[in-house]
Every structure is written in structure tokens, then in C-alpha cells.
Amino acid sequence: MSNRLSGNEAVAYAMKQINPDVMGAFPITPSTEIPEYFAQYVADGEVNTEYVTVESEHSSMSVCIAAQAAGARTVSATSSCGLALMYELLYVAASCRLPIVLACVNRALSGPININNDYSDSMGARDSGWIQIYAENNQEAYDNFLMAMPIGETPEVRLPVMSCMDGFITSHAVENIELLDTDTVRKFIGEYHPENYLLKRENPLAVGPYDVSAYYMEHKVLEAEAMKVAKSRILEVAAEFERISGRHYGLLEEYRMEDARLALVIIGSSAGTAKAAVDKLREDGVKAGLVKIRVFRPFPGEELARALAGTRAVAVMDKSEGFSANGGPLFAETRSALYDLQERPYLIDIVYGLGGRDVKTEDIEKVFGRLTDIAVTGEVGPVYTHMGQRSKEDNA
């Protein structure tokens, strides 16, 4: 069925269809609408979830961890500083191997305080052991959220999943999207049957030990192995999802990459803008393409290298500053992924869109202009630059 929904409402609707056991809820812009919509479902008896309105994001993640360990299926939603307040517990959730699903509505981190979109929040959590999937638009936000549980709950994976969408751009903009009927969703998600949990009568369980150096490393290796398994599981779930929805998903999306010589690597809603720019450039005869990273954790390094193998020049578009003085987080992953290629494309990193700074098709065309110059001259110029900011002269 077709519907007009904002990204937040689409995700809240997915939650309603799932009818999770427990939700930890705390408001923060721009994800606030998700717990709001869900509260209405609770108030109207459309779900019978235990809806825990906590006093902070730290407690909302704590509630999710404990409830999931107790045997419940749990969800939450947050953004920006809310995710930052959860950081300590994100690691706890992953190390306890609890497949919590968190809607992360990406917003810039303070400071200065800013409510608009970039990925500084979730990129900071990239090493926490969570699977991270990014949506380009409302449809993907809905679809990704539905796929999260079957991925995370797989016994060989058992990792939490962060289902990300762009704050305001995706979360608040209303688009036509296709919804699945609830029966189909419930069949697709299935029942949650963890092997061990706190409330299991016949076998009490202890969770969260003091793990001495004689054991800690083994536990971390198991977590790392689970993340590797997640890669193939994400594709299996995507295939199952395609059967019920007709919509295809991979670890990444290649757009007009068959014969592309110039390419972008990009995440989220900006990919939509960039696709329009690619189309225009293609009309002008430029062999442009893009690779949209859908799954950032586990990182599809081999797949990305294959996708970029035939290109001459590539711009990595980072919507978060890593302050490494050596490029953003997506750039670091991409450059690492390309290392094993026999013939590597020229590579630059462009940090853009911080704190909601707008990016237009013309901006993307300019990036391709730079790539054209690099491809022709072989002169890369500055590898790591920022785009869209006023110059010092403008500020004066």
C-alpha cells in the first residue's frame, strides 16, 4: 500500500508493525517524533509494548540492554547528543551480544549546538560493535528498519543494529512510500527466541561479568567474527526482503558505475542529490557514477574496491569531520579498501554538509569538475578539503 509519510513516521510505523516488547523512549530533535508517534500507538492500544519513558538517553539504552538481556525484543530512537550520551552503553550492548534496534536520526554533535544533519553522531559510534545501515530516503528508512531485526537476531550475528536516516532531510520530509501489510511484516520479522535470557525459568543467566585479561580478548574476537558474519547475513535478509517487497538492497548501491571513470562515494540523502547530478553529467557525455554506502558497519571494503576498480578519479564525500587532519572516516575506509587494487584511482576527500549545510546538484557537479581535471592532468592537488563553507574573506 502507498502512503505519504515522513521518515520519522515511517520508522514509527515500522515499529508499530513489529510491536516490540519494550521501547526505551527519550526525546531529542530530530528523532523526537518517533517516540511521539509510538506513544500514540500505545495510548490507542495499537501495540502492547512496554513503553518506558526514561529520564535520559543513557537510561533508554540501559533499559534496552537490560530488557533485551531479559528476553525481550527492544527498540529505541535517538539523535546527536542523545547517541553520544549512550556511547558507553553502545559498547555494552554489542559486547553482551544483544540485537537491539536503534533508529538513529543523524544530527550534528555539539558544539556548537546545532540540530541539523550530518553524521558526526553515528560516525563517532562506528567502532562500538553496532551494525550501521544508512537510508537515502523515507522508503529506505522504513525498509532498513524492518530488515534490522532479522539481521541482528541471527544466532551467529547477535549484534545491535543502528538504522540511520538523515535528520530533517529524511526524518521530516514527507514522501510517497510503499508500506508492507502488517501480517507480511510480522511473518518476515518472526518471533524472537533467544537461546538464553535472564527470565528463562529453567536456566538462570548472568550477564555482564568482570572480564579479566585471560578472557576479554576471546570475547572481543567473537564479536569481531560476528561482525564478519553480519555481512553475508545482511545480503540474505535483503534477498528475503526483496521477495516480499520487490525492492532490492545490497551492502552498497552502484549508480551508473558500469563504465564510470569518475565516481563519488557517498552516504545517505546526498546520494539522491548526487544521482541527479550524475544524470545531468551523463547527458553531457561525462562518464560519471556514484557508489552509495548503505552498510557502513560491517564495511563493504572488497565490494567497494570492485565497484571502483575501473575508475580514474574518485571523490569521497564525508558528511562528518573526523579531525584526523588526514580526512574523514569514510575516506579512511575507502582509501584502505582500495589499497589492494592493482590500479588504484586518484582519490580525494571532500568534507561537506556539516551541521546541515546544504548541498546542491551544482555543488556535486563542481566535484565532478575537479575529478575531470584530476583525471586529465594526473594532478590531484589537495587531497582533503572542505566544501560549502564561506571563505575567510566572506566572513570578514
Add this chain to the structure above:
Amino acid sequence: MSTVYNLKREVEKPVRLTGGHRLCAGCGAGIVVAGVLRALDEEDRAVVVNATSCLEVSTFIYPYTAYMDSYIHSAFENSAATCSGVEAAYNALKRRGKVEGTVKFITFAGDGGTYDIGFQSLSGAMERGHDMVYVCYDNEAYMNTGIQRSSSTPSFARTTTTPVGSVQQGKKQNKKDLTEILVAHNIPYVAQAAPLGNFKDLHTKSYKAIYTEGPCFLNILSPCPRGWDYPMARLAEITKLAVDTCVWPLYEVEEGVWRLTYKPKKKLPVEDFLRPQGRFRHMFQPGNEWMIAEAQAYVDQKWERLLEHTGA
């Protein structure tokens, strides 16, 4: 529960905190935890929640747990929220027919994890009204990290962050009255207790807390031989002195009604409690008599107020 408390019968129940954990000899925490859990009816299950603490690192070292019941530790500052989550899961799964039987939810945290870093989480959980018991085993400092002051540390006490020096001597501030703050949450049951004598006080209050519906809070004095600097064999004596000097009065507030549960026949001077403990040694140096006088005045003032509240 039988109406008459009988220690012999209680200790014949199967233990829920087994021996072999690694808490220090002379530590109050193990006694407190075993005492609280002993109040559970034998047929009832529990999920024990624990903040990061001495207790946690001494009772659940992978791959060994000292608890016969299910147990979860997540972090330092979130044990109340963690307990909320387990209770929420229980409600949800029970509603959906996936869990049967009575399960009780009991959180243990030290004073650092309760008065300080876990205070927000505790206040939130109490306000939301989860059916749980939160037990603070109060040893009046951050003992797990090596005896640093907390807001529970009493004035003048020496800790590693309130050392005794030539210009400053011990902690400058009074102990936060957390029990009263919890009373102000208007929850069904709040009590201040101590592992004393035949443990009747601890047992009775634990039973009430566990079997009263809604959020209940126990603040239980838990002396620490390392931090308080007393010979470990004197644990019971130090506990008794805390109560008989009215430094740690025993009382409960049930549905808003205050009740003194123990009134010393003879209120001992506060220095009787201070003297056996190394953390207060400097208070007995010549010239520091004012410290003892101030400590006494503070205890007297708090005690008078408590008598007013309880009408005792």
C-alpha cells in the same frame, strides 16, 4: 513469611549468594546482599541487578557467578535503569504469555553508584514506579577505585581525595541525606537499615521492600575495613556503634508514614563510633576537638529532626 522472625529458619534456606566470592574479610557488602536475598520466599525467582562496584567485580568474575539467581551488570551509573529494563521485559513477556511465575527485581549499588553517578537513573526509576527494590550498600566512599570521597562520605573523614594534610583535614562537607531524598519521591517504602545482631532489622525491611508493590528503596550501612580502617573482626561492633550513636539511625517510611525502628536505650557519644576508625584518627589530635564537637552537633540535629518526623 512467618510473622515471627527466626534467624535459624532463615539461614536454613538455600543460599542465593554463595560463598567463595572475593569480597574482603570484614566487608559489610556480602553480608548485606546475602541478608537481603535471604528475605526472598524460597519459591520466588529474582533477577539481581548490580552497578559496577566492589560487589560486582568480586561476585561475577568470568566465568564464575556467586548468584544462584539471574544477574545483570551493565555499567556504573545505570543500575536503576537496568532494573527498570528487566522489569519492563517481565511485564511485556508476562502480558504475552512468555514468562510464568513470580520474579522479583533487586538492584545493589554502592554509595558512589547511588548518591552520585547513579542518582539520576535512580530518581528516574523511582518516579516511573517500577516494581523493584533498589538497595544501596552504603560504605561512604568509592571503595572499588581505592577509597575516594563520595557525597555519602561524612564530614572530616579521610579518603584518598580528601586526605589529611597540614592545611586541610579530611572531607569538608556533610554526608548527603539520600534516604530523605528518596522519601521525597513518595514511593511506597523507604528504609534505612543495617546488618545488625540477628539481622532482624535487615530481614524485616528487606522483606517489606521486596514484597511491597512498586519502587522501594533500602539504604543499608555497609562498613568497609579498608576504607574505614578498622580491624576486620570489628565489623559487627562498628555497625552497632553507628546505630547506637545515632550516626546511622534505623527507620522506615511506609506510604508516607515515618517510623523509628530502633531507639538506643542510651544514645552514645559520636566519638565512640569515630575512635575505632582510622579514617577519623586526625579528629582526635590535640587542637581538633572542634571537629568532634561539630560532628556531634550534626548528628544531634539530624536525630532530633528524625524524632520529630517519626513522633518517637
